[in-house]
Amino acid sequence: MQKKTSNLHAKFNAFVSTEGFKSFASSIMAIIFGLAVGFVMLIFANSKYAFDGLIALLTGGFADGMKSLGNVFYLATPIIMTGLSVGFAFKTGLFNIGGSGQYLVGAFVGIYISATWTFIPSSVLWIVALAGSALAGALWAFVPGLLKATRNVNEVITAIMMNYIGVYLVNHLIPLSPIYDSTRNQTVPPRSYIPRAGLDLIFPDSSISASILIAIACVVIVYIVLNKTTFGYELKACGYNQNAGKYAGINEKKCIILSMVIAGALSGLAGGLAHLANTGKYISVVDVLPQDGFDGIAVALLGLSNPGGIFLAGTFIAYLRQGGFFMQRYGYVTEVINIIIATIIYCSAFSAAFKNILTKIKSKKNNKEQKKVAGEEK
Amino acid sequence: MDYIIEMLNITKTFPGIIANDSVNLLVKKGEIHALLGENGAGKSTLMSILFGMYQPDKGEIKINGQPVKIKDPNDANRLGIGMVHQHFKLVGNFSVLENIVLGAEDTKMGVLQLKEAREKVMELSTQYRLMVDPDSKIDDITVGMQQRVEILKMIYRDNDILIFDEPTAVLTPQEIEELIKIMRKLAQEGKSIIFITHKLNEIKQVADRCTILRKGKYIDTVDVSKTTAEEMSEMMVGRKVQLQVSKEDANPGEAVLSVKDLCLKTNKNAQKNKLNNVTFDVKKGEILCIAGIDGNGQTELAYALSGIMPISSGTVTLNGEDISKASIRSRSVKGISHIPQDRHKDGLVLEYSLEENLILQEYFTPKFQKKGLLQFDKIRENATKLIEQFDIRSGQGPITTVRSMSGGNQQKAIIAREITKDPDLLIAVQPTRGLDVGAIEYIHSKIVEQRDNGKAVLLISLELDEVMNLSDRILVIYEGEIVGEFDPKQVDVKELGLYMAGSKKMEVK
Ligand SMILES: Nc1ncnc2c1ncn2[C@@H]1O[C@H](COP(=O)(O)OP(=O)(O)OP(=O)(O)O)[C@@H](O)[C@H]1O
Ligand SMILES: [Mg+2]
Numbered sequence: 001m002q003k004k005t006s007n008l009h010a011k012f013n014a015f016v017s018t019e020g021f022k023s024f025a026s027s028i029m030a031i032i033f034g035l036a037v038g039f040v041m042l043i044f045a046n047s048k049y050a051f052d053g054l055i056a057l058l059t060g061g062f063a064d065g066m067k068s069l070g071n072v073f074y075l076a077t078p079i080i081m082t083g084l085s086v087g088f089a090f091k092t093g094l095f096n097i098g099g100s101g102q103y104l105v106g107a108f109v110g111i112y113i114s115a116t117w118t119f120i121p122s123s124v125l126w127i128v129a130l131a132g133s134a135l136a137g138a139l140w141a142f143v144p145g146l147l148k149a150t151r152n153v154n155e156v157i158t159a160i161m162m163n164y165i166g167v168y169l170v171n172h173l174i175p176l177s178p179i180y181d182s183t184r185n186q187t188v189p190p191r192s193y194i195p196r197a198g199l200d201l202i203f204p205d206s207s208i209s210a211s212i213l214i215a216i217a218c219v220v221i222v223y224i225v226l227n228k229t230t231f232g233y234e235l236k237a238c239g240y241n242q243n244a245g246k247y248a249g250i251n252e253k254k255c256i257i258l259s260m261v262i263a264g265a266l267s268g269l270a271g272g273l274a275h276l277a278n279t280g281k282y283i284s285v286v287d288v289l290p291q292d293g294f295d296g297i298a299v300a301l302l303g304l305s306n307p308g309g310i311f312l313a314g315t316f317i318a319y320l321r322q323g324g325f326f327m328q329r330y331g332y333v334t335e336v337i338n339i340i341i342a343t344i345i346y347c348s349a350f351s352a353a354f355k356n357i358l359t360k361i362k363s364k365k366n367n368k369e370q371k372k373v374a375g376e377e378k
Numbered sequence: 379m380d381y382i383i384e385m386l387n388i389t390k391t392f393p394g395i396i397a398n399d400s401v402n403l404l405v406k407k408g409e410i411h412a413l414l415g416e417n418g419a420g421k422s423t424l425m426s427i428l429f430g431m432y433q434p435d436k437g438e439i440k441i442n443g444q445p446v447k448i449k450d451p452n453d454a455n456r457l458g459i460g461m462v463h464q465h466f467k468l469v470g471n472f473s474v475l476e477n478i479v480l481g482a483e484d485t486k487m488g489v490l491q492l493k494e495a496r497e498k499v500m501e502l503s504t505q506y507r508l509m510v511d512p513d514s515k516i517d518d519i520t521v522g523m524q525q526r527v528e529i530l531k532m533i534y535r536d537n538d539i540l541i542f543d544e545p546t547a548v549l550t551p552q553e554i555e556e557l558i559k560i561m562r563k564l565a566q567e568g569k570s571i572i573f574i575t576h577k578l579n580e581i582k583q584v585a586d587r588c589t590i591l592r593k594g595k596y597i598d599t600v601d602v603s604k605t606t607a608e609e610m611s612e613m614m615v616g617r618k619v620q621l622q623v624s625k626e627d628a629n630p631g632e633a634v635l636s637v638k639d640l641c642l643k644t645n646k647n648a649q650k651n652k653l654n655n656v657t658f659d660v661k662k663g664e665i666l667c668i669a670g671i672d673g674n675g676q677t678e679l680a681y682a683l684s685g686i687m688p689i690s691s692g693t694v695t696l697n698g699e700d701i702s703k704a705s706i707r708s709r710s711v712k713g714i715s716h717i718p719q720d721r722h723k724d725g726l727v728l729e730y731s732l733e734e735n736l737i738l739q740e741y742f743t744p745k746f747q748k749k750g751l752l753q754f755d756k757i758r759e760n761a762t763k764l765i766e767q768f769d770i771r772s773g774q775g776p777i778t779t780v781r782s783m784s785g786g787n788q789q790k791a792i793i794a795r796e797i798t799k800d801p802d803l804l805i806a807v808q809p810t811r812g813l814d815v816g817a818i819e820y821i822h823s824k825i826v827e828q829r830d831n832g833k834a835v836l837l838i839s840l841e842l843d844e845v846m847n848l849s850d851r852i853l854v855i856y857e858g859e860i861v862g863e864f865d866p867k868q869v870d871v872k873e874l875g876l877y878m879a880g881s882k883k884m885e886v887k
Contacts, residue, residue: 228751228752229750229751229752230741230742230746230747230750230751230752231750233734233741233752234741236727236730237727237730237738240727240728240729240730241723241726241727241728241729243723243724244723244724244725244726244727244738245727246686246706246724247684247686247706247716247718247724247725248706248710248738248739249705249706249707249708249709249710249711249739250707251707
C-alpha cells in the first residue's frame with residue numbers, strides 16, 4: 001500500500017517537473033499576479049465596488065451563458081491569430097512587432113475584396129477575401145524579412161516603420177477607393193461574410209462565426225509545422241543558431257524571410273477574420289495602429305509562444321474583455337476598465353519570469369529533500 | 379601545510395546524473411593543481427561551483443581556511459577567483475579591450491576611463507607576452523588569441539586563484555609552451571592555479587599535484603612527480619589506454635578531392651588573400667593532414683571546401699565533378715562531411731536536444747522524414763545507436779539539451795554525426811579537441827577505419843602529436859600558402875615547426 005502511494009507520489013513529482021506543467025503553472029501564477037494588481041487598481045478607481053467589479057470581470061464571460069461565451073470566442077479570434085504570428089516568429093528567432101500594420105493592411109484588403117469583387121459569387125468571396133488579407137499581411141512582413149536576411153537590418157525597426165507606412169497608406173487609400181463611407185469617415189460593410197457554420201445554434205445571439213474554427217485550424221497547423229516537420233526544424237535551427245543552420249546546408253536567408261512572411265500572413269489573416277465576421281466592424285480613417293496587433297505580443301508572452309498556450313491566452317484575454325463589459329454596471333468607465341485589463345495582460349506577460357522562479361524553487365526543494373535523505377543515512 | 383582552496387564533499391546533481399558525487403579538492407597556495415577526468419566526469423561542474431555559477435547540493439567550500447558561500451561570479455571575483463571557461467565567454471562584437479574591462483570598468487563620474495585601462499592591459503600583455511591587440515574585435519581574432527584575452531582578463535582583475543578549464547585544447551604547441559611559461563610565472567608570483575587538461579604530458583610538465591575524477595566520483599590526488607602518465611590515465615579511465623594509434627600503411631587510390639589554385643579573400647577590399655594558390659589532392663584511402671599554426675588559413679580552407687565561404691578563384695573538384703560553386707547542401711549530399719573547428723559556433727544547435735543535433739546533416743533525407751514530417755521513432759533509434767557506439771555521455775540521453783552536455787561529449791556528438799554519414803571525404807578540423815585519452819583513442823581508430831574503407835580524410839590539426847600519429851601525408855600551411863609536403867615517417871616535429879613558423883619553405887606542386 002505504502003509502496004503504491006510513494007509510486008503515485010513519484011509519478012506526480014515527475015509530472016510536476018515536466019516542461020509542460022511548469023509552463024502552465026507559471027502562466028497561471030502570472031495571471032493571478034496580474035489579477036491581484038488589477039484588483040488594487042480597482043480599489044484606487046472606486047473602492048466601494050472593487051470586489052463586485054472584480055467578480056463581474058471574472059464572471060462576465062459567462063454572464064449570459066452561451067451567448068457571452070460565443071462573444072468571448074469572437075473577441076479571441078483576432079488576438080489568437082496575432083499571438084500566433086508573434087509566437088511563430090519568436091520560435092524562429094525573430095521578433096515580429098509589425099503585427100499591427102500587417103493586421104491593418106490585411107483588414108483593408110479583405111474588406112476591399114469582399115466589397116468590390118462582385119464578379120465572384122458571394123458564397124465563396126469571403127474565402128478569396130481572407131486569402132487577400134493573408135497575402136497583404138505576408139507582403140508587409142516580407143519587407144522586414146528581406147532586409148534582415150540580405151542587409152542584416154534589425155527586423156524590429158523595419159517592422160515598426162512598416163506599421164506606420166501601413167496606417168498612413170490605408171488611411172490614404174480608403175477615401176480614394178469605392179469602399180469609403182464618407183459621411184461616417186469609415187469603410188463600408190463587406191458584401192460577403194464568414195459563415196456562421198452552425199455555431200450560432202450552440203452560441204445563440206452571439207457574434208461567433210467560423211472565424212474561430214479557422215483560428216483553431218491555424219493553431220493546429222502552426223503547432224504541426226513547428227514541431228513535426230522538417231520545415232519547422234530548419235526554421236528553428238536557423239533561429240537558434242544561424243551559423244549552425246548555414247553549416248547544415250539550410251538556406252538561412254530563405255528561413256528568415258519565410259518566417260516573417262508566415263508570421264505576417266497570420267496577422268493579416270487576423271485582420272480579415274475580425275472584419276469579415278458580420279459584426280459591423282469597420283476601419284475608421286484615424287491615425288491609430290490597431291490594438292489587436294500589439295495584443296498579440298502579450299498573448300504570445302502569456303502563452304510562452306506555444307500554439308496551445310497562445311490559444312488559451314487569447315481566449316483568456318478575450319474573456320476578460322467580455323467581463324470588462326459588465327463592469328460598467330458598477331460605474332467603471334470604459335477607460336478604467338481598459339487600463340485594468342491592460343494591467344492584467346501586462347503582468348501576465350511575466351509568465352516567463354515565473355517559470356524561472358518555479359524552476360528555482362523546485363531545485364531548492366530537491367536540495368532540501370536530498371539533505372534530509374542524507375541526514376537520515378547518517 | 380595550509381590550503382588556499384578546500385572543496386569538501388561537494389555534490390551536485392543535474393536531471394538524470396550526479397555530476398559531482400562527494401568530491402574533494404584541496405589546493406595549496408602557489409601550486410599548479412591539475413584536474414583530470416574523462417569527458418563528463420564533472421570537472422567543469424566542480425569549477426563552475428567554485429566560480430559561483432552553480433550552487434552545490436551538498437558540501438563546503440573554504441578559502442584560506444574560512445568557510446565561504448559563493449553565490450555568483452561576483453562573489454568569486456571578490457574572493458580573488460578568476461576562470462577561463464572551456465567555452466569562452468567573450469562578447470563577440472566588442473573589442474578586446476572592452477572585453478577585458480567589462481565588469482571591472484573604471485569610471486570617473488560615470489565616464490568610462492579606457493585610457494588607463496588600455497595602459498594597464500598593454501603593460502600586462504607585454505609582461506606576460508600575451509600579444510593581444512586591444513582594438514581588434516573578438517569576432518575577428520583566432521581562438522588562441524581569444525583565450526589569451528580571457529587570461530588577460532583574470533590577470534587584469536588581480537585574481538590570485540586562477541582556474542583554467544581546458545585552456546590548451548585550442549592552442550598550438552608553441553602557444554602551449556608559452557601558456558605553460560605563463561602559468562609557471564604566475565605560480566611563482568604566489569598565485570594558485572587549477573588546470574584542467576586531457577593531455578597528460580602537460581600535467582607532467584607543469585602540475586605539482588593532480589586530482590582525478592571518474593564519473594563524478596573523487597578517485598585520488600597524486601603527486602605528479604611520483605606518478606607516471608600511464609598510471610594517471612589508468613586511474614581516470616579505469617583501464618589501460620593505448621596512446622599510440624596502430625595502423626597499417628596507407629594504400630592511396632585515385633584523388634577524391636582536388637583543389638587547384640584556390641584563392642580566397644574574406645572581404646573584397648582585403649589586401650592579402652587568406653588562401654593563396656592552394657593546390658593539393660586528397661586520395662582515396664589516405665589521411666592527409668594540414669599542419670600549421672592557428673590563423674594561417676586553416677579555418678578558411680575548411681570553410682571554402684565545405685562551401686560556407688565562397689572562393690575568389692581556383693577550382694575544387696570532388697570525385698571528378700567541379701563543385702567550386704556548389705552549395706553547402708549539395709556538397710554535403712555529394713559526400714563531404716565536415717567536423718568544424720568551433721563546435722558552438724557551427725557544429726551544434728545548443729538549444730536542440732542531442733537526438734535533434736544528431737540529424738542536423740540528414741534530417742531531410744528519407745531516413746528521417748516522410749513527406750516533410752520528421753520520423754521521431756527513426757530519430758530516436760539513430761540517437762540511441764550513436765550514443766551507445768560513440769559513448770556520448772549525458773544526463774538524459776537522446777532528449778538532453780546539448781547546451782547542458784560536457785564539452786567533450788558535445789564534440790563526440792558532432793564526430794558521431796559526421797562519421798556515420800559515411801562520406802567520401804571527411805574534413806576534420808581539430809576533431810579531438812577537448813576529448814579525453816580514451817575518447818581520442820576511439821575517434822582515431824574510427825578515422826583510420828574510415829581511411830581503410832577507402833575514404834579520403836582531410837585532417838586539419840594544430841596538434842603535432844595528432845598530425846604525426848595519424849597522417850599518411852602532411853602539408854604545412856603558412857600564411858595561406860602550402861609551404862611544404864612531408865612523409866610523417868621521414869620528418870620530425872622540429873623540422874615541421876620550422877616550416878610552420880615560416881622560416882623554411884619548399885616548392886610544392
Ligand atoms: N547545466 C547542466 N544541466 C544538466 N546537466 C549538466 C549541466 N552541466 C553539466 N551537466 C552534466 O554533468 C556532467 C558533467 O559535466 P561537466 O561539464 O562537468 O564535465 P567535464 O568533466 O567538464 O567534461 P569535459 O571533459 O567533456 O569538458 C555531464 O554529464 C553533463 O551532461
Ligand atoms: Mg568540461
